[in-house]
Amino acid sequence: MTDTEGRRPVLLPANQPERFYRGGAAIAELRGDGAPLAFGPEDWVGSCTTLHGQRDVGLSRLPSGTLLREAIAEHADNWLGAAHLANYGADSALLVKLLDAGQRLPVHCHPSDEFAATHFGSRFGKTEAWIVVGTATENPSVYLGFAQDQSPATVADWVARQDSTAMLGALNEVTVRPGDTVFVPAGVPHAIGAGVFIVELQQPTDLSVTLEWKNFLDDEAGGHLGIGFDTALNCVDRQSWGGERLGELVRHQDDTGAPARDLFGQPAQSFFRAERVRAGAELAPSFAVLVALAGKGVVHTEHAGPVEITKGETYVLPHAAGTTTIEGDLSAIRCLPPTT
Template sequence: MSDAEGLRPVQLPANQPDRFYRGGAAIAALRGDEPPKEFGPEDWVASCTTFHGDPGHGLTTLPEGDLLRDAVAAHPANWLGDAHVAAFGADSALLVKLLDAGQRLPVHCHPSNEFAKAHYGSRYGKTEAWIIVGAAETSTVHIGFAREQSADTVADWVARQDADAMLGALNPVTVRAGDTVFVPAGVPHAIGAGVFIVELQQPTDLSVTLEWRNFLDDEAGGHLGIGFDTALGCVDRQGWADRLDELVHRDERPAAVTELFGQPEFFRAERLRAGAALDASFGVLVVLDGTGVLRTEKAGEVPLRKGATFVLPHAVGESTLDGDVIAVRCLPPTP
């Protein structure tokens, strides 16, 4: 039996392509690997998604050498299940990353499905969500404008590359391990240095980088080739100061299965402990702590350890989790 057939869980090595910002040490520590290169802050787990404009980077290679994207295309029912294939085709409809911010990320946002289709020729925009895995006491994310901003004001900040004004206009939120943050398309945000997350997102690499100077090579990288006059049309300029509880949640219930996001049209996530009973689904499993065993209906037992990441095919059937283990299962949108 080949890993590519989608008949058993597959443990994945790190997949850390070069990025424009520093980080990666926390990923290495979780996995028990040697520290990576300085600019390896993202591990694209079970990725069928490439960099925007660069189809040679981002894809996950299975241990036997096949690209996961090609394996899913060849055996979609095994990997994804019939209902998912009927809704989304041979497309996982999900990208998961481990992201370790070794420095503050720039102020940026992501287009909606509608904007991405109209201006970037993409089926998906990029709504995303973060599960905070590690953070220092003062680690901060900045999310959403505190008060409503005019289109002219935002355009002026971007034209002058006024980083202080852009960052200062956002809501600063101190985060800790166990918190979750939902980031709707369009909402501007910046992850602070020292924040380590499991990130779920729609499967694109589309970012409108308002604060491009000192991060990207040129302005075109900020608007992805369509000009800021057009690109800034995707920015959510609403005030979020009084509605942050819609985005940020602090919840560490010790249940066997804890649902983390109520956003099934984009993705789903579960925090898992011993005794978790899992339905059959394509998914990405990230083991955050401890050791245990995943007992699958059709593919036997899979040993788990801290730092391991797996892609789980639908064809393995229902599963249960045993042992002294904490994990996160990331799932595609509901068909």
């Protein structure tokens, strides 16, 4: 039995493509990997997705050196299962990242499936969600959705003048703590504040319309992805997400101690799913990415036997491994594709 066949859990090494912003210290600390990379704020885990415009940067490799994307293509039924294949083909339909913001990220948003199909020839847009797993500043914050409705002219003017103060000030600032979750539908403008460490689930693309590109990206074209801001800004959700509506996106969640707990609920299920899992969890067969956040334990798989997992390790689990149970003091996030 080889790692490429999709019959057993596979330990994944760190996969940190160079990005335009600083960060990565929390990733290095979690993984126990020593000194962090200066511009390695993202670890793409179980990735079959490349950076926008790149041929292979961002793709995860198995310990054998084989790209996970190639292994899935060759043994898709084992990795993904028949129901997933019927809906999504030989595509995991999921991208998971560890993201450690060493500085505030720019205000940006992501296209919907429809916008991505029309303008980028992509089946997927980029709805995403965050699980806050650590903070390193006195007032750790994220910025999410406009607090008031904005006109197309106003947003276009901010972008043309690169008015960072206006753009950031128009968003809802939300203080977060470990355990909180944030759901970010396509189109909703957002930014992540310095010192916020998250496990991020998203649709498998690298499509970002960066409204605040100055002092972050090399040029304006990187902000609109080559289609011009006159077109790109049509993907921005300019409606108000203030007041009670913000509660649809942000959950301040306490740990219930349950063996398996759904983290995002029904609104996210057509895009991805996530569970916090620990001892006693019995998990149905599925392609999954497992991120070990604390402790150590044993993951027992129905068809591939036990695997010892410890804090900082990341695994990709194939559907063919079967039902999975967990024992020990391990606390982990299990990241799953959309429902089928």
